[in-house]
Structure formats: C-alpha cells, structure tokens
Amino acid sequence: MRRNWQIKLLAIALLFSLLLVTGCTKQVFKFDIPESEIPTITVLAYHRILDGGPSFIDVSTSMFDNHLTWLEQNGYNVISYDKFIDFLDGKGNLPEKPVLITFDDGYKETYTNAMPILAKHEMPAVLFIYSNRMKDYSFDGGLSVTELREMQRKGWSIQAHTVTHADLSLFSPHAKASAMYEMAQNKKDIESKLGTEVTGLAYPYGAYTPEVEQWAQEAGFKAAFLIEEGPNTYDDIHPYRIKRHMLYQKDTLEDFARKVTSSPLQVIRTVPEQAQVIDYRPATVIADVVLPEGVKVVKVYADIESEDLSARFDAEKQRVIVDTASVGRGHHNMTIKLLGSDGRTYVYGWSYVIQ
Numbered sequence: 001m002r003r004n005w006q007i008k009l010l011a012i013a014l015l016f017s018l019l020l021v022t023g024c025t026k027q028v029f030k031f032d033i034p035e036s037e038i039p040t041i042t043v044l045a046y047h048r049i050l051d052g053g054p055s056f057i058d059v060s061t062s063m064f065d066n067h068l069t070w071l072e073q074n075g076y077n078v079i080s081y082d083k084f085i086d087f088l089d090g091k092g093n094l095p096e097k098p099v100l101i102t103f104d105d106g107y108k109e110t111y112t113n114a115m116p117i118l119a120k121h122e123m124p125a126v127l128f129i130y131s132n133r134m135k136d137y138s139f140d141g142g143l144s145v146t147e148l149r150e151m152q153r154k155g156w157s158i159q160a161h162t163v164t165h166a167d168l169s170l171f172s173p174h175a176k177a178s179a180m181y182e183m184a185q186n187k188k189d190i191e192s193k194l195g196t197e198v199t200g201l202a203y204p205y206g207a208y209t210p211e212v213e214q215w216a217q218e219a220g221f222k223a224a225f226l227i228e229e230g231p232n233t234y235d236d237i238h239p240y241r242i243k244r245h246m247l248y249q250k251d252t253l254e255d256f257a258r259k260v261t262s263s264p265l266q267v268i269r270t271v272p273e274q275a276q277v278i279d280y281r282p283a284t285v286i287a288d289v290v291l292p293e294g295v296k297v298v299k300v301y302a303d304i305e306s307e308d309l310s311a312r313f314d315a316e317k318q319r320v321i322v323d324t325a326s327v328g329r330g331h332h333n334m335t336i337k338l339l340g341s342d343g344r345t346y347v348y349g350w351s352y353v354i355q
C-alpha cells in the first residue's frame with residue numbers, strides 16, 4: 001500500500017514538473033535539424049528610394065525594382081505586416097521563403113518612388129514613421145496624412161519610429177519618462193491621425209538597451225525592429241529584437257541576393273553581449289560560433305554600420321575576433337559574415353553601446 005502511494009506521488013510530481021517545463025517554454029517551434037536549415041524570415045530595411053541620392057542609404061529606383069524582380073524570380077513571398085504579427089502571436093502560418101519589406105523615417109520619396117514600384121509588383125510594405133515627419137507638409141520632405149492613407153489603401157502598414165527620431169539608447173533609467181513619451185506619443189499621433197492600430201516600433205538607428213526594450217513593451221508595442229543583420233529563425237524569433245538587413249546605395253544586386261539568401265550563424269556567446277552597455281572601448285570584439293558539421297571557414301568579414309573592420313577566425317576556439325580599436329562611443333551595429341566551405345554565407349549581427 002505504502003509503495004503504491006509513493007508511486008502515485010512520484011507520478012504527480014513528474015506530471016507537475018512536465019507542465020511547468022512546457023508552460024515555461026516560449027518557443028513556438030522546435031526543430032530537430034541543424035540551425036542553418038531552420039526556416040527563416042528575412043526582413044529588409046530601406047530608407048529612401050531615390051536616383052543619384054546624396055546619402056549612402058539612398059537606393060536607386062531601378063535597383064529597388066531589380067530587388068523586387070529578384071525576389072519574384074527566386075520564389076520569395078513578400079508578406080504584410082499583419083501576417084507577420086499574426087505569426088509572432090502564434091496565429092497563422094507564413095508562406096515559404098517569407099520576406100517583410102520595411103522603410104524607416106517617412107521620406108516623401110517613400111510615397112513618390114517606392115510606393116509605385118511596390119504597387120507594380122503587388123507587394124505590401126511597412127513604413128516606420130516618426131511624428132515630426134507627418135505634420136502635413138510642415139516638415140519639408142515628410143508625408144501628409146492624405147498620402148499615408150493612400151499608402152495604406154495600397155497595402156502599406158504605418159508603424160512607429162518615435163516622435164523626434166531619438167536615439168533611445170541614450171536615455172538612462174532616470175529619463176524613462178522622456179523615452180516613454182518618444183514611443184507612446186508617436187504611437188498616439190499615428191493612431192489618431194490615421195485611425196489604425198500601431199503595434200510595431202523601429203528603434204531609430206536600431207539603438208536600444210534592455211531597458212528600452214522593456215519600455216517599448218510597456219508603451220504597448222508587440223514588436224520592435226532592429227538594424228542588426230541576419231535572418232530571423234522560426235524557433236528563436238524575439239519579438240522585441242527583430243533583425244533586419246539594411247540595404248545601401250553601394251550594394252550590388254549580388255550583395256542584395258547574398259543578404260536575402262544568407263544562413264543564420266549560430267553564436268553561443270559574444271563579448272560584448274547583444275544590447276549590452278559598456279563603459280570602455282574594447283580593442284577586440286569576439287563571437288564564439290558553431291558551424292554545421294564538416295563546414296570550414298573560408299573567409300571572415302566584419303563591419304560596423306556598414307564600414308569594414310578587420311577580422312580573423314580562430315579555428316581551434318571556433319571564435320571570430322574583430323579588431324575594434326577604431327570604434328568610438330555610441331550605439332553600434334556589428335555584423336559578422338563567414339563564407340563557409342559549403343558555399344553558404346553565415347551571418348550574425350548584434351549591437352552594443354559604448355557609453
């Protein structure tokens with residue numbers, strides 16, 4: 001009798017711990033396949049579509065058109081913001097090879113140049129606009145409410161990018177109220193002018209800290225977008241750390257294709273860590289990586305804000321070492337790319353702040 005009772009107790013304890021474990025698991029998907037084979041979502045980040053633009057973030061109209069044609073010809077499916085959010089919420093599936101196209105800031109060329117090209121390809125997009133760019137032409141080069149409404153009718157979703165395009169990583173915990181104003185007021189501005197819900201935020205400059213991430217959640221956002229490179233893998237997509245590939249004027253169509261087709265690089269540890277705030281200037285930054293079995297590193301690349309840095313690979317430690325002696329204070333988006341002996345490009349991006 002006593003033994004039976006013990007077995008029953010053990011069974012209850014086991015069941016309880018199993019419930020506890022499954023209840024705590026926030027991952028929606030679990031794949032028993034190598035990291036590089038797990039389905040991914042690619043998010044692209046553009047700023048201005050403009051021919052002969054003065055800035056390194058201006059992409060020409062013909063190149064942008066070529067990007068969209070390339071996506072069509074290679075079996076990619078451009079998804080809407082709503083579909084993406086539903087997926088994050090655990091509702092609904094995504095088509096194969098999903099791509100989300102996003103624009104930051106709210107340049108007038110988003111309406112005059114980007115919108116017609118996307119409409120030609122029948123593709124939706126997202127615009128993250130900051131309030132100061134949507135004041136009915138009072139800001140030179142911004143977008144009016146009438147234009148934003150027309151964009152919405154053509155499949156665009158209008159989301160948040162703060163009130164003044166503030167670098168949120170500069171707000172200390174003491175300045176929480178100001179940071180909250182930047183995020184919540186922008187959300188309110190868009191919602192009141194357009195009458196549509198705002199649930200997504202792109203951190204200006206991709207700059208954030210763990211506190212900012214927490215505040216974005218408190219301000220009512222369901223998702224936040226970075227400028228850290230790399231595909232988002234289905235099994236560990238982080239709603240407040242959505243990675244995006246930035247497109248630059250200097251990028252060739254091959255560079256674009258390499259970004260879209262890149263494989264996620266599995267990283268065990270980086271120093272500094274993702275979103276870490278440090279008070280010194282490190283001479284080197286490291287990332288400990290795991291490559292698929294049998295894959296060797298052919299070449300290592302690293303860049304910060306798209307400026308190349310020298311990097312090497314320590315095969316014994318499976319460690320990427322990036323020379324960062326020239327990197328100064330501020331928030332930094334670091335990207336490492338490994339060309340593998342299997343012909344794939346493995347990418348991992350993360351950011352940190354030097355105070």
Ligand SMILES: [Zn+2]
Pocket residue numbers: 104105161165204205
């Ligand atoms: Zn911006």
